[in-house]
Amino acid sequence: MAEIVTVERQILKKNDEIAAENRAVFRDEKLFVFNLLSSPGSGKTSLLEQTIARMFSKYKIGVIEGDVQTDLDAQRISKFDVPVIQIVTKGGCHLEANLIQNALANFDLSGLDMLIIENVGNLVCPSNYDLGEAEKVVVVSTTEGDDKPVKYPNMFRVASAMVVNKIDLVPYVEFDVAAVKKNARSINPELEMFEVSCKTGDGIDSWCGWLEQKIAQAKSGAAV
Amino acid sequence: MHELSIAESILEIVTESVPDHDKRVLSVTVEVGELTAVIPESLQFCFHAIIEETPYKGAQLIIREKKLTGECRKCGSGFTIKNYFFQCPDCGSTDVQVTGGQELNVTELEVE
Numbered sequence: 481m482a483e484i485v486t487v488e489r490q491i492l493k494k495n496d497e498i499a500a501e502n503r504a505v506f507r508d509e510k511l512f513v514f515n516l517l518s519s520p521g522s523g524k525t526s527l528l529e530q531t532i533a534r535m536f537s538k539y540k541i542g543v544i545e546g547d548v549q550t551d552l553d554a555q556r557i558s559k560f561d562v563p564v565i566q567i568v569t570k571g572g573c574h575l576e577a578n579l580i581q582n583a584l585a586n587f588d589l590s591g592l593d594m595l596i597i598e599n600v601g602n603l604v605c606p607s608n609y610d611l612g613e614a615e616k617v618v619v620v621s622t623t624e625g626d627d628k629p630v631k632y633p634n635m636f637r638v639a640s641a642m643v644v645n646k647i648d649l650v651p652y653v654e655f656d657v658a659a660v661k662k663n664a665r666s667i668n669p670e671l672e673m674f675e676v677s678c679k680t681g682d683g684i685d686s687w688c689g690w691l692e693q694k695i696a697q698a699k700s701g702a703a704v
Numbered sequence: 705m706h707e708l709s710i711a712e713s714i715l716e717i718v719t720e721s722v723p724d725h726d727k728r729v730l731s732v733t734v735e736v737g738e739l740t741a742v743i744p745e746s747l748q749f750c751f752h753a754i755i756e757e758t759p760y761k762g763a764q765l766i767i768r769e770k771k772l773t774g775e776c777r778k779c780g781s782g783f784t785i786k787n788y789f790f791q792c793p794d795c796g797s798t799d800v801q802v803t804g805g806q807e808l809n810v811t812e813l814e815v816e
Contacts, residue, residue, distance in 0.1 A: 482730055482816040487721050491713045491734065491808045574706055604741050605706030608808070633788035634739045637802075667788050669798035 495609055498577035502612025505584065506595070512691070512698035513595045515575075515611050517635060518619035519628075520601030523645040525553045526678035527619060527687075528596060532560045534688050539593040539695060544583050546575040546600045553598065563587065574605035577612060593695050603632040615639075615694065621646040622653050626660040633667050641672040643687060648677040707742060710808070711750035717810045718760060730814040731764040737807040738772040772805030 490496070506513045516524050525545075532541055543564040545553045554566035565583045567575060580597065589595070597613060599606045607616075618639040620628045623646055629636040636642065642664050644657060657675065664671050672690060676683035718732055732751075736742045744767045751765045772785040776792035777799040783792065790800045 482814055485721060485813045485815055487717065487810045487812055489717050489721075489810050491710055491717065491810060494713065494716070572709070574709075576709070608706060608740055608742075630788060632741075634741050637739065637788075637790075665798075667790055669790070 492608060495577045498581050499610035499612040502577055502580055502584065503614075505589070506612060506614070506698075507701070509589045509592065510699050510701065511589055511592055511595055512695045513597065513613045514615040514617050514691075514694070515606075515613040516596060516598045516617050516619065517603070517606050517639070518601060518621075519603050519624060522601070522619045522621040522624065523678050524598050524601065524619055525556055527643060527645060527676070528557060528598060529560075530676075530678045530681065530684045531596070531688060531691065532557070532562060534684055535594075535691070536560055536562060539692075540591055542587065542589070542592045542595045544580065544587075544595065544597045546579070546598060548572070548600055563592075569600060573600055573602050574609050575599050575611060576609050580611045593699075594691065603628070603635045607632075607635040607638050614698065615641065617641045617643060619643045619645050620660060622649045622655040622657070624655070626656045627663060629660065629664040629667055636664050636667045636671065639668065639671060641674065641690065644673070644675045645678055647675045647682060648680050707746040708750045708754075710742060711747060711754050714751060714765075714810055715754055715758070715760070718763075718813065719758075721810075721813055722815060725759055727815045729760045729763040730816060731766050732810060733766040733768065733812045733814075735768045735770050735807040735809045735811055737770045737805040739802065739805040740808050742808065744769065768811070770804055770807045773803050774800040775803045777801055 518524050541562050543557050545566045547553055548569055551566040554564050557564045567579050567583055616639045618635055661673055674687040676687055748765055755761055774785045775782045776797050778797040779795040781792055781794040791798050
């Protein structure tokens with residue numbers, strides 16, 4: 481005799497619970513944490529290099545690198561004297577909260593001002609997985625389509641900032657900066673927006689200014 | 705392909721909900737919101753692939769797709785959000801709270 485069992489359980493509840501534990505750890509450390517997301521090749525690691533170069537004399541920064549294979553990104557970051565941990569997902573298309581929790585076991589957070597989690601290059605899957613971060617930042621570059629936000633709405637909806645990278649290439653590509661902003665705003669009117677070139681350094685100051693505000697908020701316990 | 709890890713989480717919930725192995729699971733019903741970017745066909749494929757070697761082999765996965773809906777924080781109007789355009793059709797405000805379309809839940813199991 482068949483019977484119906486009511487379950488009503490959130491499929492990602494385990495992930496969300498671990499993310500909440502991570503968030504509590506970050507809050508206790510008064511640490512600002514952001515999750516950096518984009519398609520492959522938009523310039524997440526280049527943005528990290530520019531950001532660290534600009535901020536590391538004033539702030540203590542840590543990095544968790546997520547990649548499907550290799551520790552090449554961690555090697556790029558290791559030229560700066562900042563703690564960096566590489567998570568290799570071995571085919572996994574996104575980071576999950578438990579991977580961050582495991583990485584934190586080997587990471588001394590004390591004294592850090594900002595922890596950057598560079599996610600796997602992918603605009604779909606990572607959007608569903610909370611890692612415990614304060615903010616999600618999505619990078620889109622001018623060598624992609626300016627319709628990226630409407631093609632990947634969930635990512636742009638959950639992000640709090642969008643960085644448009646490779647702005648130096650605008651004269652050479654079919655990318656309309658006003659259009660990408662309009663598309664992004666239709667999905668998320670509160671999205672903060674920055675235009676940068678990791679090649680020339682344009683716009684990096686304004687982006688780092690936003691991060692400094694977020695670090696100050698985390699220190700005062702106002703964030704999250 | 706986050707459908708694979710979602711299928712694994714569904715299997716975990718099924719395992720926890722039916723600890724009694726005398727019972728056979730006939731179907732698992734899940735709700736999948738439009739905003740979660742989960743592709744039903746991929747989820748079906750992954751779910752059936754991972755239950756193959758378990759006592760749940762043969763169970764059906766019933767996927768209820770949930771539309772993206774919102775409520776205007778200004779005028780209180782409720783509506784379906786079409787083409788991911790988060791704007792109130794009544795007053796034009798973009799201060800919209802998502803009320804549906806983010807679901808990712810196991811709702812019920814049919815067992816015998």
